Amino acid sequence: MILWLGSMTGSMAAQDFIPRKQTMPPGPPLSPAEALSRMVVPEGFHVELVASEPDLQNPVAMAFDDAGRIYVTESFEYPRHEPGPGKDRIKILTDSDGDGKVDRVKVFAEGLNIPSGIAVGHGGVWVANAPDLLFLQDTDSDDVADQSTVVVTGFGRVDTHELPNALTWGPDGYLYGLNGVFNPSVIEQDGRKHEFTCAMFRIDPRTKKFEIFCEGTSNPWGIAFDSLGNSFVSACVIDHLWHLTESGYYLRQGGPYPPNTWWAESIVKHKHQMAAYCGIEFFDSHAYPEAYRNKLYMGNIHGGCINTDRVERSGASYQGFGEPDFLTANDVWFMPVAQKIGPDGCLYVLDWYDRYHCYQDASADPKGVDRGHGRLYRIVHSERPKPRYEDISKLTESELISALADPNLFVRQRSQLELAERKIAPGSATALELETLVNQAESLTTKLHAIWALSGSGALRESFLLSLLDHANPEVRAWAVRLAGDLFPSDPSIVARCRVLATDPDPRVLVQVAVAATKFHRAVPSTEAWIATELEIARHNAADPLADPILGRIVWQNLKPVANEARRAIVNQSLHSTSPSDSLLDSMLPRFAALWTDRLANSNFNEDQTEVIEDLFSLLEHFRKKSPNLATAILQPLVNRSLNRGFDPIELRKLVRKFYSPQDSIAWDKL
Structure with a gap:
């Protein structure tokens, strides 16, 4: 209470201060009742106060x-x-x-x-x-x-509005979290050092093993897993909505990229109010009408509202589309820092409630910082069904399995987590009941929750996973590959079957094969098999290699560590392709050319470096008529090194004459 009263005194000193992203002084705080009276939600909904100062x-x-x-x-x-x-x-x-x-x-x-x-x-x-x-x-x-x-x-505290945040249980049983772009962190564990800024990380709750799941974005502050297990993130300053895939590297707000990074874009082209987001939730609950389900609800700090996006499948990723705001507070103090589906199926909104939305304002006017307010709301529809109030931890295992088909995503997720915590034995009655549910459930989401319960509890058998790798539904196949990489990376039968799926027609499956191939190599080193798997995937998408927004980038991220060892295989596959149009691999050739060129010495080329130049000119010869623009792009890294005096020009011209005619305009006009 002392803190609360003290904050009211401080607020009086800040009445004339205009915070960032605001056009006038925010004025005094509203009472909870006044704040509620100003909120606007769609017809049929109303907002209720759950808790306050x-x-x-x-x-x-x-x-x-x-x-x-x-x-x-x-x-x-x-x-x-x-x-x-x-x-x-x-x-x-x-x-x-x-x-x-x-x-x-x-x-x-x-x-x-x-x-x-x-x-x-x-x-x-x-x-x-x-x-x-x-x-x-x-x-x-x-x-x-x-x-x-x-x-x-080892998490940083350089920027305390970009701290590790959004701890969220993933469908695979890992605990996920985020870190911001201006908060450098170094975590050392079991002899391995993880240095990162903006990233999604995950932790195995049993072994406590820490991993970087992917990197990029800005100051992400919110993770939402949809009903199919996809991860969506809300971010600040840059685009607000991202679909994150394991091993991917995404556009950064600032700071350097690792060498030869092919970063991925956000999934939106639209913008809502301002650009400061905090929290995100995928809403799947029967407590709201159908028109409000399967949407992403995000807290917009500067906008003082809850924004809404819907997503549609785009290859192995998604595209987001803006929809009308779900809640408008009409109160500049409103700061929605977290949104969650509750046990009753309603959306809960946590409100920091402060006049200052940015830490810069707190530094400029420390006396005006509020220390005593906070609210929690829930958004209720008038026709919602009677909610269930059960302690999920007290349900039997059969009751928990039945709850995996519940219309409320919260109930499904917590029931799945509870099953995982009980450590079900493979082949036990409970495990067999889950396997039966996978095989017989009509709902895809029910199938997936049963699969995740099996994997999270340690009850997923190799033989059952093999059957999932042959499943008719690509979402199931994709998750089977992902779990194979996490749980069975050294099982010969599973690894072999996953490598066959490098020819799968669905990009969702191919992305997971690309990620899993790296894990298979880490478990049982085989550079040749690793390269072969990634290159098989790279044959795909020949009609339009850039149509899928993420597949090429994930293949690149997983092939890049062995790109030098894979050079001859990459070149041979490109030279002997019979496709009338560019393959996914062909679209990556300029990036490979840049990576290979970076390894060349400045002069006195040795035999290995001479072979690199020979391979580049072989590709140039192959594509100069079929695709002149691609041929020029392949040559460009070599040209750039020459222009920047990276090579001795005399030595380079001597070398080029071995492979290319001075009469050819593409090469000689450049060099």
């Missing part, structure tokens, strides 16, 4: 547990840069009578320092508390954490 102050992140309770992190330290103990905490908010309003509040953990992400599962609470990611446990069931374990450490 003083029970809730400066909320940053939230997560539901199996009983439907809400764990919320609160930060009074923001934007503090120094690590170490702080005044921040985690609260458990409980609606004990099911009326939609919190009536019991318990402090679960204290002494934290900007806890920027939270997830509940596998026996505890996972908290991003930079530089650490913590695992908090309540061993005596009094709703107070009494044991804390550092899972990994």
Whole structure:
């Protein structure tokens, strides 16, 4: 209460200050009732207050547990840069009578320092508390954490509005999170060093193994997994919506790219208000009419609203399209930092509620920083069915399996996670029941949840996975390949079958084969097989190699580490292609040419380097009539090195004369 009253005093000193992205002073805060009265939602909906100050102050992140309770992190330290103990905490908010309003509040953990992400599962609470990611446990069931374990450490605090965030359980059983572009981080684990800025990471909850899933974007602050297990991310400053694929590298807001990066674009061409996003949720619940389902809802900080996008399949990725806003607050203090589907199927919106949306404003006017407000809302439709209030952790295994077909995505996800936590034995009655559900369920989403429950619980058998690799549905095949790379990378039968799928007609499957091929090589090194698999995929998409927005980039990212060893195979495949149009591989040849040229010495070419030049001119000869633009692009890296005095021009011309006629205009006009 002291913090709350203190914040009101500070707010009076900031009445004339105009924050960034605003056109006038924000004025005093509205009461919860006043804030509700100003909110606009579509016809048939209304907004309800679930919790507010003083029970809730400066909320940053939230997560539901199996009983439907809400764990919320609160930060009074923001934007503090120094690590170490702080005044921040985690609260458990409980609606004990099911009326939609919190009536019991318990402090679960204290002494934290900007806890920027939270997830509940596998026996505890996972908290991003930079530089650490913590695992908090309540061993005596009094709703107070009494044991804390550092899972990994090394997250930066250079920019405290880009801290690790959005801890979210993935369909594959991993815990996923994000980090921002201006927050350099270094995590060392088991002798391996992970250096990164903007990235999606994941952690195995059992082994605690940390991995970088993909890199790029800007200050991403929100992960949503859709009903098919695709990961979508909301980001700031640059485009707002991204579909992220493992091993991909995406457009960065700033900072250098690794050498020879072929970055991927966002999935949107439209913009909503401003460009500061926080939180995202894929909504799939029968609590709303059909027109509002299977949409992505995103918090727009500067816009003071909840934006809506729908997505449509585009090759192995998606394209996003803007739709009307789902909520408009009409209150500049409104800051929607997180959105989640609840046990009742409604969308919950966590509101930081502050006059200052950016840390720059806090630095410019520290007395005006609010420390005492915070709200939690839910958006309700008047005709929603009666919600179910069950503690998912108390369901039997058969009841949990039945819940995998529930119309509420929250119930499906938590039931799947609970099954994973129970460590089901392969071939057990529960495992066989899940296998039967995969084979007999009419709903694709039910099939997938059953597959994910098998894999997450350790009950996925090799023989059953082999059958999934031959499934008629490409989504199932794609997930089978992905799980093969994660769980069975050294199984000869599974690896062999996955490599056959390099000829699959569906790009969703091909993308996963490209990613898995690298994992197979790490488990059982075979550079030749790795290269052969990636090149087989690269034969695809001959009619329009750039039509798929992600496939070529994923193949490139996974082939790039062995591009020099693969040079002759790449050249031979291109030279002997019978396709009348460019293949996916052909479209990558200029990038390979740049990578190979980077390895050439400045002068006195040795035999290996001479062979590189010979291969480049072989490609040039092959494409100069078939595709002159491609031929020129293949030559361009060599030209650039020559123009920049990277090569001795006399030595280079001597070498070129061995392979090319001075009468040919393409080469000699350039060199």
